[in-house]
Structures are given as C-alpha cells and as structure tokens.
Amino acid sequence: MPLRLRHFLPLSIQRLPAQDDAVAPAADSASRPRDDGPDDGRQSALESYGLLDSVPESAYDDLVRLAATLCGTHGAAIALIDRDRVWFKARHGVDAAELPRSHSICNQLIGQVRPDQLLLIGDVAQDPRFAALGLSLQGGHALRFYAGAALMSPDGHPLGTLCVLDTQPRALSPAQADGLAALARQIQHLFELRRYAIEQRRLLSEREAFARQLESAQADLQRRHDLLQHSASHDALTGLLNRSALAQLQDSPDAMQRLGRAAYTLMVIDVDHFKKVNDRHGHLLGDRALRAVADAVAASIREDDIAVRYGGEEFLVVLPGTRLATASEIGERIRQRVARSSLPFALTVSIGVAGGEPGRDAPEQVFDRADQALYRAKASGRDRLVVDDS
Numbered sequence: 070m071p072l073r074l075r076h077f078l079p080l081s082i083q084r085l086p087a088q089d090d091a092v093a094p095a096a097d098s099a100s101r102p103r104d105d106g107p108d109d110g111r112q113s114a115l116e117s118y119g120l121l122d123s124v125p126e127s128a129y130d131d132l133v134r135l136a137a138t139l140c141g142t143h144g145a146a147i148a149l150i151d152r153d154r155v156w157f158k159a160r161h162g163v164d165a166a167e168l169p170r171s172h173s174i175c176n177q178l179i180g181q182v183r184p185d186q187l188l189l190i191g192d193v194a195q196d197p198r199f200a201a202l203g204l205s206l207q208g209g210h211a212l213r214f215y216a217g218a219a220l221m222s223p224d225g226h227p228l229g230t231l232c233v234l235d236t237q238p239r240a241l242s243p244a245q246a247d248g249l250a251a252l253a254r255q256i257q258h259l260f261e262l263r264r265y266a267i268e269q270r271r272l273l274s275e276r277e278a279f280a281r282q283l284e285s286a287q288a289d290l291q292r293r294h295d296l297l298q299h300s301a302s303h304d305a306l307t308g309l310l311n312r313s314a315l316a317q318l319q320d321s322p323d324a325m326q327r328l329g330r331a332a333y334t335l336m337v338i339d340v341d342h343f344k345k346v347n348d349r350h351g352h353l354l355g356d357r358a359l360r361a362v363a364d365a366v367a368a369s370i371r372e373d374d375i376a377v378r379y380g381g382e383e384f385l386v387v388l389p390g391t392r393l394a395t396a397s398e399i400g401e402r403i404r405q406r407v408a409r410s411s412l413p414f415a416l417t418v419s420i421g422v423a424g425g426e427p428g429r430d431a432p433e434q435v436f437d438r439a440d441q442a443l444y445r446a447k448a449s450g451r452d453r454l455v456v457d458d459s
C-alpha cells in the first residue's frame with residue numbers, strides 16, 4: 070500500500086480561546102479534523118500505528134529534543150490521545166509518562182483545531198480551563214507555556230500533538246512555529262512508515278500462513294494419493310500386493326530388469342481344502358486363515374522379494390537373485406509357519422517352486438512350471454512343497 074501523507078496547509082497559529090465556541094471555523098472543511106461523534110474511528114486509527122505503550126525509540130526522542138531546542142523551551146513531548154489518557158511516545162523535560170485525558174491540554178485539539186494550526190497557550194496560569202489542572206514539568210515546576218502541532222492520520226483523525234512546554238509564559242516566533250510544524254510532519258512520516266511496516270509484516274505473516282496451509286494441504290493430498298495408490302495396489306485383507314500390482318510389475322522395465330540380472334525363483338502357494346475351512350468355520354475364520362498365510366509369507370521373505378495375493382487362497386512369491394535350493398528352504402519355512410499358526414483348526418498349504426534363468430526363461434513359463442509343481446504337490450497329498458524338476 071503506498072504511503073499517503075496529508076499535506077499541511079500553510080501554518081497559522083491559533084490561541085485557544087477561553088470559550089469553547091469561540092474557535093474560528095476552518096476555511097477548508099477537508100482539512101478539519103474528523104468528528105466521528107464517538108471516538109472509535111480515531112481510536113482505531115491511533116491503534117493501527119502500534120505506538121501506544123511501545124518502547125522508547127531514539128528517532129522520536131531526537132525529534133522532541135530538537136523541538137525543545139528549536140523553540141527554546143524547557144520541555145517537549147509527542148503526546149498521543151488514547152481512550153482515557155494522554156500517553157507520551159517521547160518526552161523531554163517531562164516527568165510523567167502519561168496523564169489522564171481530562172488533565173491534558175492537547176486533548177483540546179480534538180474537534181477544535183485545524184491540522185494546519187498550532188495550538189498555543191501563552192500563559193497557562195491565565196487560562197481558566199487549564200490553570201487549575203496543576204500541570205508541571207520536570208522538577209515539579211508549574212507549566213506556564215504550551216504550543217502544540219497536531220499529529221494527524223492521513224484520513225484526518227487527530228492522533229495527538231508534538232508540543233513544546235515551558236515554565237515561563239512566552240510566545241513562538243514565526244520561524245519557531247514553522248519549524249515545530251515541520252517536525253510534526255516528520256513525526257507523521259515516521260508514524261506512516263511504522264504503519265506501513267506493520268502492514269507489510271501482517272501481509273507477510275498472512276502469506277506465510279497461507280503458504281503453510283498450502284503446504285499442509287499438499288501433504289494431505291499426497292497422503293491421500295499414497296493411501297489411494299497403496300489401496301489400489303494392495304490386498305485389503307492381507308496387506309500383500311494384489312493382482313493388479315503384479316500386472317504393473319510385469320509392465321515395469323525396472324522390475325523386469327531386476328529379474329533379468331540373475332537367477333530367480335517363483336513360488337505359488339495354495340491353501341489346502343480352503344473351501345472346507347470356510348464351510349466348517351465360516352468366512353471370518355477363513356479370512357483369518359488367509360491373513361495367517363500372508364503373515365507366514367511376509368515373515369519368511371526379504372524386503373526385496375515380492376509377495377502377491379494372486380487369487381482367493383493363492384499366493385505368488387517372486388524371489389529375485391535366489392536359486393531353487395534357497396527358495397525351497399524359504400518355501401519350507403513358510404509351510405511350517407502356516408502349520409504352526411494359532412488358529413482354532415489345522416491349516417496347511419501346498420507350494421510349487423520353479424526357477425528362472427535370465428535370457429533363457431520367460432517369467433510366464435517359470436510361473437507355469439511353478440503352477441505345475443503346485444498341482445503335483447496337491448495331487449501327491451497336499452501340505453508339501455514340490456520343486457519343478459524340468
């Protein structure tokens with residue numbers, strides 16, 4: 070957002086009249102402080118700068134010292150008109166850090182003085198509205214002189230004053246009044262820069278929050294995608310790869326290359342008399358039996374091996390880089406693990422194993438030979454492993 074700063078009209082000095090209604094009407098109504106009735110618009114404009122109760126800052130401290138030096142006064146302050154108090158952002162020669170709003174002179178600015186005017190009280194002791202307030206400067210010396218330049222928001226809300234203060238009644242020369250107004254404009258510049266920085270920080274943190282949201286949405290999407298991919302390629306009952314994953318593996322050059330590098334083995338495992346298991350013990354226990362077989366397979370193979378639930382009660386295991394003798398030992402281990410499963414009935418599997426040589430056997434042929442070996446295992450009494458001998 071570009072910075073918008075109010076351009077002040079040529080300066081005029083206003084001696085605050087004793088009666089409230091004696092203030093001369095402003096020639097240009099646009100340059101008059103806004104009068105929103107309730108103070109809310111002004112208050113929220115003030116709060117948007119994040120100045121109230123902020124830590125002292127040398128830029129503001131320097132400017133109030135400069136104002137006091139320029140005007141030759143005992144003190145100077147940047148006074149901000151908060152809801153119930155006047156709080157000093159910077160002060161020189163002033164003890165109090167804040168005043169009740171009703172006890173402050175610059176509070177009179179609101180709705181009374183044009184931004185291009187200086188609020189001037191030559192002798193506070195002679196002004197019936199302020200004489201009784203007992204205002205004092207550093208060391209308890211009574212406040213006798215006050216001159217304040219309004220600090221306005223770009224949209225016309227009076228935020229406070231840059232004021233110079235003295236312990237003696239006095240006046241300001243035109244050059245001093247001009248200089249005080251110029252310093253007030255510099256302070257407004259600083260205020261606007263501060264608000265700009267706050268806005269930038271807000272936008273940045275909004276952007277960061279949005280980026281974080283986007284990141285977490287992307288991660289969520291990725292998780293869902295992974296889950297979907299996992300459930301598309303894995304059997305929900307056993308957690309092993311499913312048949313469509315096997316088809317994908319067959320189409321995958323990487324997987325086929327792995328099989329083409331060294332001798333490998335295929336193992337076809339089929340649960341014995343599984344129809345009877347279902348019929349006698351019900352499908353739920355039947356499912357448990359299938360999970361027990363899958364667990365026995367998973368516990369017996371390496372991470373690189375491939376285990377697939379190939380059909381209802383049929384499993385296929387691919388052991389890359391594994392010769393028949395080793396594969397037979399693994400198959401035997403699977404068979405024994407299944408037989409030892411903690412099920413309320415006896416469960417056995419038959420296994421057919423066949424080996425493939427890269428460059429010699431197509432995987433489909435190896436599968437056929439393993440399947441024929443399985444057939445022989447079934448035919449010769451089940452609960453056994455038969456190795457293809459062709």
Ligand SMILES: Nc1nc2c(ncn2[C@@H]2O[C@H](COP(=O)(O)OP(=O)(O)OP(=O)(O)O)[C@@H](O)[C@H]2O)c(=O)[nH]1
Binds near residue numbers: 306339340342347356
């Ligand atoms: N509980 C359960 N049963 C299944 C599932 N998939 C297939 N089946 C059953 O598995 C049984 C397979 O029976 P068959 O093909 O006759 O084979 P079998 O009874 O094991 O006989 P053999 O293979 O000759 O020992 C059928 O009754 C199918 O309903 C499944 O996911 N859960």
